[in-house]
Amino acid sequence: MSVPILLYHHIDEAPKRGTPARSIWVKPARFAGQMKVLKALGFQGLSLRQAIPYIKGEKKGKIAVITFDDGAMSVYQQAMPVLDRLGFTATCFFVAGYIGGGNDWDRPPRKTARLMGAAEMRDWAARGHEAGGHTLTHPHLPALPPVEAQKEIIDSKQRLEEIFGFPLLSFAYPYGEENPLMRNFVREAGYNYAVTTTRGQAGVTDDILALPRHSIRRNDSLMQFLLKCLFRKKG
Numbered sequence: 301m302s303v304p305i306l307l308y309h310h311i312d313e314a315p316k317r318g319t320p321a322r323s324i325w326v327k328p329a330r331f332a333g334q335m336k337v338l339k340a341l342g343f344q345g346l347s348l349r350q351a352i353p354y355i356k357g358e359k360k361g362k363i364a365v366i367t368f369d370d371g372a373m374s375v376y377q378q379a380m381p382v383l384d385r386l387g388f389t390a391t392c393f394f395v396a397g398y399i400g401g402g403n404d405w406d407r408p409p410r411k412t413a414r415l416m417g418a419a420e421m422r423d424w425a426a427r428g429h430e431a432g433g434h435t436l437t438h439p440h441l442p443a444l445p446p447v448e449a450q451k452e453i454i455d456s457k458q459r460l461e462e463i464f465g466f467p468l469l470s471f472a473y474p475y476g477e478e479n480p481l482m483r484n485f486v487r488e489a490g491y492n493y494a495v496t497t498t499r500g501q502a503g504v505t506d507d508i509l510a511l512p513r514h515s516i517r518r519n520d521s522l523m524q525f526l527l528k529c530l531f532r533k534k535g
């Protein structure tokens with residue numbers, strides 16, 4: 301069975317024209333519409349952790365995995381109430397060194413968005429949603445000296461687990477950038493699953509430490525959104 305894993309970042313009004321990466325802001329009403337259509341079509345929205353048996357082919361069902369990278373406050377404020385109303389769960393990947401801060405790790409910086417603090421993160425998990433790791437400082441992992449990349453993966457897991465009080469199972473590579481060494485570091489750190497930004501549906505033949513995702517963009521029409529959910533497309 302092939303399973304769509306959807307990737308979102310910010311669920312908020314878009315920043316002004318010309319802002320880098322403006323396409324990763326999806327309007328709240330549009331996000332809510334997308335989730336409602338999934339529900340109407342009989343999809344169950346699931347966190348990555350809960351979807352693994354479907355991806356491995358051990359369970360059958362019409363599911364879509366919903367993931368958010370970076371831990372934006374807008375995910376807590378705008379996306380979570382929609383998910384909770386529909387009975388969907390999702391995974392949010394947090395940057396351990398920027399908790400309660402802004403997403404200003406890029407050079408030059410993108411538009412800064414507020415990120416969840418520890419209280420919102422714990423509430424996210426308490427409502428049945430999954431928390432995953434997304435490194436300490438959101439670096440380009442394969443470009444770092446290996447020992448530093450490994451530290452980013454291990455230290456962030458420990459720091460996040462101190463906040464949540466339970467082990468994290470899922471990881472997202474910043475910018476989707478990874479290689480076999482990074483997959484090893486992620487596995488050795490104790491993560492069971494990891495996601496990239498390679499396009500396509502996830503299935504039994506995929507490496508569980510490099511699962512593909514469909515990035516949902518600001519301007520995606522409902523038809524484009526549904527095509528990403530319904531059809532296997534690689535590349």
Ligand SMILES: [Zn+2]
Nearest residue numbers: 369370474475
């Ligand atoms: Zn990210």
